[in-house]
Amino acid sequence: MRVAVIGSTGYLGEQICNVLSYFPEFEVKTLVANINREKLIQQAQAFRNPSIYLANPEANFRAASDLKESGIRVLKNRDAVKEILLGDSIDGIFFALSGIDWIDLFYDLLNTDKIIWMATKEIIVAGSELWKGERDLSQNKNIIALDSEHNALHQLIQGHNQEHIAKIYLTASGGAFYEWQGDLNEITPEMALSHPNWKMGTKITVDSANLINKGLEVIEANCLFRFPYSQIDVLIQRESVIHALVERKDGFITALLSKPDMKSVILHALKTERTFPWEEYKMDFTQLHQLHFDYPVPDRFQGFYLAVKVGRLGGGYPAFFCGADEACVQAFLSHRIGFNHIPILLEKTLETTIAKPQSVSDVIYIYNQGFKIAKDLIQQRRSLKC
Template sequence: MKNIALLGSTGSIGTQTLDVVSHLEDFFKIRSLAAGKNIALLSEQAEKFSPEKISVADEEDAKILRKKFLDIKIFSGEEGLCKLASDDDVDIVVNAVVGAAGLMPSLCAIKNGKRLCTANKESLVMAGELLTSLARKTGAEIFPIDSEHSALWQAMLSGEKSEIKRLILTASGGPFFQKNVDLKKITPQDALKHPNWSMGKKITIDSATMMNKTLEIIEAHWLFNIPPEKIDVLIHPQSIVHSIVEFVDGSQIAQMSIPDMRLPIQYALTYPRRYSSSVGTLELWRNAKLEFFKPDTEKFPALKLAYRVLKLGGTAPAILNAANEVAVSAFLEEKIAFNHIFNIVESAIEDVKPEPADSIEKILTANEVAKKYAVEKIMSVEQG
């Protein structure tokens, strides 16, 4: 029986992780739960899974929960996340926290040699070199639980790393790939209508701008130690082929399944074993076609930013991530237009000077500087 600390339990990945744990209840126990502000759902989860510890974003919410759950230790804030991630009785930390807030608990989990199953790609985007280097020292495992990197991971097991020619990340293209739309007129409601996946708001907007794939290129680079020039992207609207690994002999190994996040979540939890899952079976005969297209970087220029910031190095990826988080939030609040998201991120990369990413302090400073820059840029857009 493995004990799990689930961070971000009330979000899309968090609730699906609990589905997986319920299906595999003989193998896993929820030791702790962490959430943001949805304490109503968190309370329901606590009643069902009986964790020993809980953490929430705000101390005021923690006070409410302490009155309700007398036998559970309640924490709050970043400190609470790190307490759960570094708990000696926890074997697996699932990081489903959204955005840069997931960085410190990732660091705490890795420092303490945990298996980190992460949907928080921002941690690796911001501090990939630092986190992977630390994991090698502590013996921690970093396993992806997003569909594309899980697919790459599974396909890479077909050969030696030296035999890999390139990684091919697939992308659905989001809701606007096959539509002629005026990007200036896209509303948050339009952008949140993903054709294939059920995800949180932030990642759904990232999918619509293709910024999600930008983050995934950076994540793949650090997860698998593959040079950026060997990482490509293909648009695959059906989201059946989740990614492909091409080997030097010309063979391409793809991982396929119906689009269901519970599958990569379960694989990361149970690796190296596989168990029966509650995910439906892919019947290829029901899928009339599997299509693939080269990405249009004129329509979706965000893709080019991945290679640009990796070339710049240092804190440049953290600057990109911070500016994007602020811009996406502003778009969801209808403060800026859809096309302004890319413009703000690109401006931040051009104007905020990257520093060496050799400490967590420098990375966090870059995050704050880039956020402040993006906020000021948004204010100028609003006033203009």
């Protein structure tokens, strides 16, 4: 199978490339990143010269000049990337970038028979209004969820009549501050970036620390499986060993357990007949003395409840919220706002009237509107009570 990876240089993208390197039946034909030219070139060299592209124009220009004499082709622009990824030379695409760039490609791919391995939750959430009718993600057999919780749900739901299911549960570790007793304002970016169980990029790690990530995953579950919000719940599962649970109407509950490691999720998503040569993914039950469960506390995890509310509101709200959250996380990481300001500012941004998107360009416009309004609020925040 001939594949492309968008976001190959990120935490998840690197793990995807690592897993793919064990399976010669997957031929990596194209790699796309944003700005990390050196890592992208290294990856291309390791994969027998796929074509590459960097979304940052200067980085792409420099890569083209670095690779003039090499066998690696640097694609000129977005259109060239889209032409290859939508064309006959690619059978499947991994979306492992952060943000909503390439949502137009995702939209177009939904009308093809290519496999889409999907990790980029921002694209699913922001575009949620579009994933209805002929682009209903729950009806698309070519989409394979790479988020561990959704991949687990997919495995648990498979073969069940959805009418017999009472509830689906996504689990959350609770993040780095679940047991935090101090003032949330004291939390620094460095502290927020140390996730207890998963190693991930900066945006998703901050979103996990305040559980906004889990709220976005609830919206993602609604889009991918079409369960109504009233049937989707979230449980804190401190050890990150149970990734999802499905409760049937007859009272039985099934859960999916595995070590918290994305490589086993990626392997499962490849649907290859072959298995990993690595023993390290086996669960050692003697080390699993206790499993702890809890519900997210509303006054600690306001951002989570806000994200779910946005999902329920639908229309343009999820796209707007994603843009506003991106601006808030950037401001927090550059020490311009405190950790506790993120949900306060997000709530404030939602006072805006937001139109319902009809197209991919509407979604991008609304996302950028959310980003800009949050950015403006951050600049004026001294006059706010936060």
